[in-house]
Amino acid sequence: MGFISERLRAQVGYAAILIATFLSGGALAQDSKVNQVNMSPGVTSSGQAIYDLHMAILWICVIIGVLVFGVMFYSIIYHRKSKGFKASNFHESTKVEIAWTVVPFLILIGMAVPATSTLIHVYDTDEAEMDILVTGYQWKWKYEYLNEDGENVSFFSNLRTPQDEIYNTEEKGEHYLLEVDEPVVIPVDTKVRFLVTANDVIHSWWVPELAVKRDAIPGFINETWTRAEKEGIYRGQCAELCGKDHGFMPVVVNVVSKEEYASWLADKQAEAAEIKALMAQTFTMDQLVERGKGVYQSRCAACHGMNGEGGLGLPIAGSAIATGGIAKHLDIGINGVAGTAMQAFGGQLNDVDMAAVITYQRNAFGNNMGDMVQPIDVFNHKKG
Amino acid sequence: MGDHHHGPAKGLSRWLFTTNHKDIGTMYLWFSFAMFILGGAFAMIIRAELFQPGMQLVEPAFFNQMTTLHGLIMVFGAIMPSFVGLANWMIPMMIGAPDMALPRMNNWSFWILPPAFLILASTLFMEGGAPAFGWTFYAPLSTTYAPPSVTYFIFSIHVLGLSSIMGSINIIATVMNMRAPGMTYMKMPLFVWTWLITAFLLVAVMPVLAGAVTMMLMDIHFGTSFFSAAGGGDPVLFQHIFWFFGHPEVYIIILPAFGVVSQIIPAFSRKPLFGYASMVYATAAIAFLSFIVWAHHMYTVGMPIAGELFFMYATMLIAVPTGVKVFNWITTMWRGSMTFETPMLFCIGFLVLFTIGGFTGLMLSIAPADFQYHDSYFVVAHFHYVMVAGAVFSMTAAVYYWLPKWCGRMYNETMGKTHFWISFIGFNITFFPQHFVGLAGMPRRIPDYALQFADFNMMSSIGAFIYGASQIMFLYNVIATIVAGKPTSDEKVWDGAEGLEWTVATPAPYHTFETPPAVR
Numbered sequence: 066m067g068f069i070s071e072r073l074r075a076q077v078g079y080a081a082i083l084i085a086t087f088l089s090g091g092a093l094a095q096d097s098k099v100n101q102v103n104m105s106p107g108v109t110s111s112g113q114a115i116y117d118l119h120m121a122i123l124w125i126c127v128i129i130g131v132l133v134f135g136v137m138f139y140s141i142i143y144h145r146k147s148k149g150f151k152a153s154n155f156h157e158s159t160k161v162e163i164a165w166t167v168v169p170f171l172i173l174i175g176m177a178v179p180a181t182s183t184l185i186h187v188y189d190t191d192e193a194e195m196d197i198l199v200t201g202y203q204w205k206w207k208y209e210y211l212n213e214d215g216e217n218v219s220f221f222s223n224l225r226t227p228q229d230e231i232y233n234t235e236e237k238g239e240h241y242l243l244e245v246d247e248p249v250v251i252p253v254d255t256k257v258r259f260l261v262t263a264n265d266v267i268h269s270w271w272v273p274e275l276a277v278k279r280d281a282i283p284g285f286i287n288e289t290w291t292r293a294e295k296e297g298i299y300r301g302q303c304a305e306l307c308g309k310d311h312g313f314m315p316v317v318v319n320v321v322s323k324e325e326y327a328s329w330l331a332d333k334q335a336e337a338a339e340i341k342a343l344m345a346q347t348f349t350m351d352q353l354v355e356r357g358k359g360v361y362q363s364r365c366a367a368c369h370g371m372n373g374e375g376g377l378g379l380p381i382a383g384s385a386i387a388t389g390g391i392a393k394h395l396d397i398g399i400n401g402v403a404g405t406a407m408q409a410f411g412g413q414l415n416d417v418d419m420a421a422v423i424t425y426q427r428n429a430f431g432n433n434m435g436d437m438v439q440p441i442d443v444f445n446h447k448k449g
Numbered sequence: 450m451g452d453h454h455h456g457p458a459k460g461l462s463r464w465l466f467t468t469n470h471k472d473i474g475t476m477y478l479w480f481s482f483a484m485f486i487l488g489g490a491f492a493m494i495i496r497a498e499l500f501q502p503g504m505q506l507v508e509p510a511f512f513n514q515m516t517t518l519h520g521l522i523m524v525f526g527a528i529m530p531s532f533v534g535l536a537n538w539m540i541p542m543m544i545g546a547p548d549m550a551l552p553r554m555n556n557w558s559f560w561i562l563p564p565a566f567l568i569l570a571s572t573l574f575m576e577g578g579a580p581a582f583g584w585t586f587y588a589p590l591s592t593t594y595a596p597p598s599v600t601y602f603i604f605s606i607h608v609l610g611l612s613s614i615m616g617s618i619n620i621i622a623t624v625m626n627m628r629a630p631g632m633t634y635m636k637m638p639l640f641v642w643t644w645l646i647t648a649f650l651l652v653a654v655m656p657v658l659a660g661a662v663t664m665m666l667m668d669i670h671f672g673t674s675f676f677s678a679a680g681g682g683d684p685v686l687f688q689h690i691f692w693f694f695g696h697p698e699v700y701i702i703i704l705p706a707f708g709v710v711s712q713i714i715p716a717f718s719r720k721p722l723f724g725y726a727s728m729v730y731a732t733a734a735i736a737f738l739s740f741i742v743w744a745h746h747m748y749t750v751g752m753p754i755a756g757e758l759f760f761m762y763a764t765m766l767i768a769v770p771t772g773v774k775v776f777n778w779i780t781t782m783w784r785g786s787m788t789f790e791t792p793m794l795f796c797i798g799f800l801v802l803f804t805i806g807g808f809t810g811l812m813l814s815i816a817p818a819d820f821q822y823h824d825s826y827f828v829v830a831h832f833h834y835v836m837v838a839g840a841v842f843s844m845t846a847a848v849y850y851w852l853p854k855w856c857g858r859m860y861n862e863t864m865g866k867t868h869f870w871i872s873f874i875g876f877n878i879t880f881f882p883q884h885f886v887g888l889a890g891m892p893r894r895i896p897d898y899a900l901q902f903a904d905f906n907m908m909s910s911i912g913a914f915i916y917g918a919s920q921i922m923f924l925y926n927v928i929a930t931i932v933a934g935k936p937t938s939d940e941k942v943w944d945g946a947e948g949l950e951w952t953v954a955t956p957a958p959y960h961t962f963e964t965p966p967a968v969r
Contacts, residue, residue, distance in 0.1 A: 103888050283678045
């Protein structure tokens with residue numbers, strides 16, 4: 066029977082090691098993310114407040130746990146039949162029962178006070194200095210900077226990790242699955258309000274180090290905010306199951322100095338103007354195919370395959386659409402196919418990229434149509 | 450039906466046409482174990498894919514089907530029917546009744562279950578695959594964007610909901626009408642009490658679930674827009690309806706588990722349950738609170754702050770009656786004369802791990818902190834601590850505790866204890882690290898993850914294989930007991946056990962309490 070108590074002691078030791086690992090994690094988390102075991106306080110006042118609340122409640126739970134399990138294990142070790150302990154017969158005590166109803170209630174009130182004030186702080190979206198509209202798509206994010214003066218800047222942010230890394234044919238990079246082609250850029254020490262919505266299903270925009278998580282729901286515009294106090298790149302992911310590639314739509318926020326932000330914004334506005342100019346141009350086949358290849362790999366390959374072999378989507382190689390009439394092909398690219406996973410890309414790609422990717426599809430993977438689509442064709446098709 | 454004693458019919462018809470509560474209980478228990486193995490197999494696929502970063506075994510779309518079916522089958526196929534089976538076996542024997550009040554309906558409520566799950570499992574072979582929208586099936590992913598098999602899923606939910614409602618009505622009718630003379634409400638064993646309250650919860654919320662899936666059916670096939678924003682509907686409405694069912698649902702799962710633990714701990718402490726009356730009141734309080742806390746599953750949907758505060762305060766309150774229960778169990782053990790047979794080990798395992806799950810539940814109730822926890826692996830760890838270490842451990846304890854009474858044979862104690870320790874260690878290796886990766890930022894329901902989460906995920910997968918393998922030992926032990934266990938004919942298999950079920954012969958005869966016992 067001594068054997069059992071040894072095993073029990075081993076069990077207590079095991080639990081203690083786990084708890085110790087858990088608690089020492091706070092310090093560990095600061096310098097390394099690998100094997101991080103605790104929440105990060107992040108780089109915002111909300112993050113710090115939430116972290117403090119989390120740690121306070123964790124410690125309260127640990128203390129209660131040590132007391133409760135201490136009593137239990139004392140009893141398990143000493144009040145056992147094998148030690149000849151005779152059972153008592155008591156089975157109620159109004160005083161004790163009232164005490165252990167009232168005391169936890171008071172502890173809960175103690176927790177509710179800081180929880181309420183933190184919640185009020187997190188919910189205060191007033192007096193934001195800038196607004197960004199965040200829209201969830203299957204399976205990417207769109208960011209639109211709502212400028213009162215000047216052009217709105219908007220772009221999609223897609224997973225940058227190549228399929229080869231995901232399918233283990235290439236070594237995985239440092240930021241595997243947490244890297245995008247174009248991060249959202251915000252200035253440091255600035256209250257930024259995010260207006261969060263979705264285009265198709267529900268997504269959730271989560272950046273742990275900003276302590277922001279808000280569901281992106283079609284038909285609703287949710288508000289949340291952040292004020293990053295430290296420059297840096299902060300990575301997160303979609304948190305709400307949104308279909309096949311839910312695990313492959315990261316969020317990357319690049320917090321930069323106010324000056325850097327201003328010049329970035331100016332560049333983006335110039336780029337938008339440039340695209341406008343490009344739309345009026347005519348391109349050669351080579352230009353279109355080269356541009357189209359990049360667009361295909363970031364936008365089409367996930368469903369239609371890197372080599373147009375198909376997957377969740379139909380094959381492009383040798384397909385009746387890619388080797389049929391241009392008008393039908395364009396129509397599907399722009400308007401999607403209702404009732405399927407094929408989305409309407411007309412609002413997601415600019416006319417230059419749309420022209421390029423359609424041209425690429427008609428002239429790659431063994432499709433040798435030899436015809437081209439120019440931006441003006443896309444524009445005219447959209448006009449009807 | 451004369452009043453002469455007669456045994457069961459022979460062959461298949463015994464099981465197809467039976468109205469005997471013990472036969473039906475047995476079928477429920479075997480069915481739920483089969484579902485437990487199937488849902489467990491899906492979990493093994495999930496953990497195998499998550500063993501390393503990168504996609505190795507399955508495609509993301511199939512991974513989502515696995516998480517969905519794992520959840521649905523474990524909740525509706527394994528845990529719920531197992532406790533219904535236990536209720537069938539034990540409630541009549543505990544209250545001194547000859548059978549359930551509505552025996553023919555009892556047969557029917559079991560026999561519609563296997564077809565319901567056959568339909569659900571068959572969706573795996575349909576075009577477009579099985580449902581892949583999670584067991585919570587949030588619209589519009591489960592409506593506009595769902596695979597065609599969603600219609601079969603809806604039908605399956607309707608049928609198993611029907612089964613649950615019929616089972617609950619039967620339990621309510623039995624407990625209210627069939628108690629032996631002298632068995633007043635406040636003398637009923639706690640397992641009967643927790644089931645009575647659970648049955649009321651089921652009758653209240655299963656129709657709500659049926660309503661939710663019917664609205665989905667309308668949206669998909671009949672042109673309505675309940676949950677489609679494009680048609681003026683509201684995707685958040687779905688979540689409110691779902692969780693109005695879903696939160697009571699988790700107490701439907703855990704209350705009977707509380708009942709089991711409240712039977713077993715006193716038996717092996719050789720001391721009456723401490724605070725019987727407060728246990729009953731605490732159960733009722735938990736049941737009441739379960740109806741007003743549903744939106745704590747939805748802190749991030751963008752509710753107004755007043756709503757967040759209401760649901761946060763109400764949720765925190767649940768800690769009070771739950772705490773009362775834990776304190777009562779520990780005080781029952783205090784100054785008892787304890788022995789540690791397998792059922793007791795599983796109950797102590799339950800007590801420790803369920804309490805940890807309760808602590809993380811309290812942490813999750815804090816709305817601002819939930820903005821970090823929500824939909825992360827922290828939540829996955831939390832609900833497996835309450836669902837597996839809570840419900841499944843207590844169910845396992847119940848099987849070891851009553852198996853000798855059911856079949857008149859003793860299980861192998863050494864193997865039972867080994868099963869416990871492997872389960873306990875495997876469970877913790879699986880789920881404890883999930884707290885870490887969740888806090889570090891790993892979302893749930895993803896088929897692949899960033900490199901920083903790799904070590905803990907590998908640990909988690911190894912633990913899952915250990916825990917999974919230990920269930921085979923359980924199955925072997927149960928079958929070996931039924932076939933060739935050491936025969937026992939003691940009415941009281943356990944010297945500390947109390948209750949009417951221990952006054953009948955061992956093994957329990959086909960019909961018990963044809964004349965009501967006298968209850969002091």
